[in-house]
Amino acid sequence: MMKRKISWAICMLCTSVIYAQDFTHSAEVAPVSTSGFHKLLLSPELLGKANSDLTDLRIYDEKGVQQPYLIQQEAARASHRSFHTYDITQRENPEDSTSYLIFQNHTKQAITEVHIIVENTEVKKRARLSGSHDQKKWFAIKNDYLLQSMHSADHTTDSNVLRFPLSNYPYFKLEIDDNLKDPIHILKVGYYATEVKKGRTTSFDFPIVSQLDSANHSYVRLVLPDTTYLENLQLEVKGADYYARDIQVFLKKKNTNNKNQTSHILQQIGSATLSSSGSRAINLGNIQAQELLLKINNQDNQALQISKVTGSFLNQYAIINLSPEHSYQIKFGDRNLHAPNYDLAAFIDQIPSELALTHLSAIHRISDNTPTTQKSTSLFENIYFIWSTIGLVGLVLALISIKMIKEMGSK
Numbered sequence: 001m002m003k004r005k006i007s008w009a010i011c012m013l014c015t016s017v018i019y020a021q022d023f024t025h026s027a028e029v030a031p032v033s034t035s036g037f038h039k040l041l042l043s044p045e046l047l048g049k050a051n052s053d054l055t056d057l058r059i060y061d062e063k064g065v066q067q068p069y070l071i072q073q074e075a076a077r078a079s080h081r082s083f084h085t086y087d088i089t090q091r092e093n094p095e096d097s098t099s100y101l102i103f104q105n106h107t108k109q110a111i112t113e114v115h116i117i118v119e120n121t122e123v124k125k126r127a128r129l130s131g132s133h134d135q136k137k138w139f140a141i142k143n144d145y146l147l148q149s150m151h152s153a154d155h156t157t158d159s160n161v162l163r164f165p166l167s168n169y170p171y172f173k174l175e176i177d178d179n180l181k182d183p184i185h186i187l188k189v190g191y192y193a194t195e196v197k198k199g200r201t202t203s204f205d206f207p208i209v210s211q212l213d214s215a216n217h218s219y220v221r222l223v224l225p226d227t228t229y230l231e232n233l234q235l236e237v238k239g240a241d242y243y244a245r246d247i248q249v250f251l252k253k254k255n256t257n258n259k260n261q262t263s264h265i266l267q268q269i270g271s272a273t274l275s276s277s278g279s280r281a282i283n284l285g286n287i288q289a290q291e292l293l294l295k296i297n298n299q300d301n302q303a304l305q306i307s308k309v310t311g312s313f314l315n316q317y318a319i320i321n322l323s324p325e326h327s328y329q330i331k332f333g334d335r336n337l338h339a340p341n342y343d344l345a346a347f348i349d350q351i352p353s354e355l356a357l358t359h360l361s362a363i364h365r366i367s368d369n370t371p372t373t374q375k376s377t378s379l380f381e382n383i384y385f386i387w388s389t390i391g392l393v394g395l396v397l398a399l400i401s402i403k404m405i406k407e408m409g410s411k
Contacts, residue, residue, distance in 0.1 A: 024333030025049050028361040029059070032322045039072070039355045040318040040330075044204055045363050047229030047316065048288045050332040055339040059320060062327045068342035069320040070351075074199030076314060085190035086114070089135075089171070099183040100175040102135065110168040115159050117188040120151035125184060126177045129162060131169030141167055147176065147184070157187060203312040206233065206292070213303040220294040220306045227290045230311035233282045237274060238305040244275045245296050245304060249282055252291040266293060274304070286313075319351060322358065330360065 027046065032038055042054075050056055059067040086103040093099040105111065127145040130138040142164040152158045162174070176183065209221045233249065249270040256262050270284040274296070296304060322328060 022334045022336070023056075023058070023331040023366055025363050025365055026329055026331045027363045029322070029328035029330060030359045030361065031327065032324050032356070032358055034356065035323045035325075036321065037319060037351050037355050038322045038358045040069075040320055040322075041202075041357060041359050042316045042318060043360050043363070044202055044228045044230065044311070044313065045226060046330070046332065046360065047313070048227040048290075049363070051335060051337070052286070052288065053339070054316075056332045056334045056337040057318065057330060058332070058337075058340070059318065059328055059330045062329075066340075067320055067328065068340075068344040069318040070342075070344055070348060072317045072319050074201070074314040074316075076199050077196055078199065079194050079196050081192055081194050083115070083117075083188070083190055083192055085188050086172075088189060093178075093183045097178060098175050099178055100173055101186060101189070102171055102173045103189045105168070105170050105172065108168050108170050110166050111191065112166050113161055113163045113191070114172070114189055115161050115191060116174070116186050117157055117159055117190075118150050119185040119187065120156055120158055121184050122149070122151055123181065123184065124148040125181075127162075128175050129164055130173045130175070131167055132171045132173065133169065135171050138173055139169075141165065141169075141172075150184070200315045201312045202315055203234075203310050204228070204230075206230075206309040206311045208306060208309060211306060213298075216298050216300065218294075218296040218298060218303045218306075220296070220309075222292040222294065222309055224290050227288050228311070229286075229288050229313060231284060231286055231313040232311070233270075233284060233292075234310040234312065235274065235280045235282070235306055236308035237276075237280060238307050239302060240276070240304060242276050243301065243304060244273055245298060245301070247272055247274050247282065247297070248295045249284060250293040250295065251287060251289050252293065319355065331366075333366075 025046075027043075029040060040059075047054075054071055057069070057071075059069055061067060086105060088101055088103050090102040092101075103114075125147040127147055128143045129141045129145070131141050132138045142162075145162060147160060150158045150160050174186075174189070206222045206224060209223045211221075212219045237243070248268055250266040251269045253265055253267055254262055255265045269287055270282050272279075272282040274280055294306065294309075296306075298304070318330070320328075
């Protein structure tokens with residue numbers, strides 16, 4: 001009986017610890033107009049206060065039910081290969097003869113190849129290509145193409161490339177010998193181009209508090225109202241037409257020693273060369289910062305004036321299924337939480353790539369939230385309930401210990 005009581009008390013203590021979630025901040029998710037998956041843009045303030053690996057993010061509906069989500073970050077650069085068509089201005093398919101089509105190179109760009117998209121076929125055809133400036137007089141470009149094996153096992157169409165010497169004619173004519181055979185069906189003529197796009201970013205002003213020019217160095221102090229996430233700094237510089245100066249970036253951090261005494265230290269987190277003919281951007285990695293110090297080496301030159309500093313980072317999103325019939329709240333700030341494990345991760349390939357974007361409201365401390373928000377808090381997130389449970393368990397353990405001591409004494 002005694003062992004059973006002790007086990008019960010320990011279970012109660014463990015349960016209260018497991019379910020306790022000490023969130024420090026929350027924000028409301030903006031209402032959405034349609035049901036389905038959305039991209040919830042994570043603000044720099046949230047990323048500055050949450051765990052660096054975002055293991056503490058939890059999203060709840062108005063009933064306090066936890067909602068699964070996935071974290072997604074923009075790539076610095078993304079390449080996309082797309083097909084661009086030329087206008088087919090004329091097409092002829094006479095029976096038992098030579099068929100041809102004329103396509104227009106609007107930009108007169110010099111090209112060395114074109115792609116033809118055809119419906120699947122298993123025939124051999126001879127073809128030739130010529131060019132013209134006015135569609136009246138034509139000039140030979142290449143005379144002997146062999147078109148064959150133009151079929152795909154996965155699609156009903158196939159792409160075939162025709163290569164030729166560099167040409168910039170505004171008009172091209174492709175002629176195909178049919179000779180008592182039906183013509184092939186050419187759907188499109190064009191070219192493939194790889195487009196490289198930069199990832200979307202969030203930017204914000206990083207206020208300049210002071211600049212001190214001393215000896216051969218300048219010291220620029222930057223301070224934000226609160227801890228914020230950033231990856232890059234972009235500087236606007238005045239004071240010289242030509243310059244190339246080394247710059248270092250330091251992060252002001254709190255340091256606690258073995259005696260639990262707190263002091264501040266400066267940790268170098270980045271360096272670069274500011275150049276009038278180059279970039280004035282500094283990569284810092286992934287940091288959470290409120291105060292930075294810039295140290296510029298002026299050598300024997302006149303000090304530069306830093307007129308503006310902008311922080312930025314590649315956008316990060318929570319991919320989540322939202323409904324206009326519900327309201328949602330995101331909570332974070334618990335340093336001890338592990339990353340959630342949702343079934344949604346197994347279905348990432350079924351989520352559309354293009355999603356509607358939604359945002360967060362201003363961030364609040366949990367203690368500053370309205371009564372409505374507090375009502376949706378789980379019982380096991382209530383700090384008073386947690387400490388009451390711990391106290392009760394401690395009292396039970398004490399009574400059990402006293403009873404055991406008395407029984408041992410009597411024996």
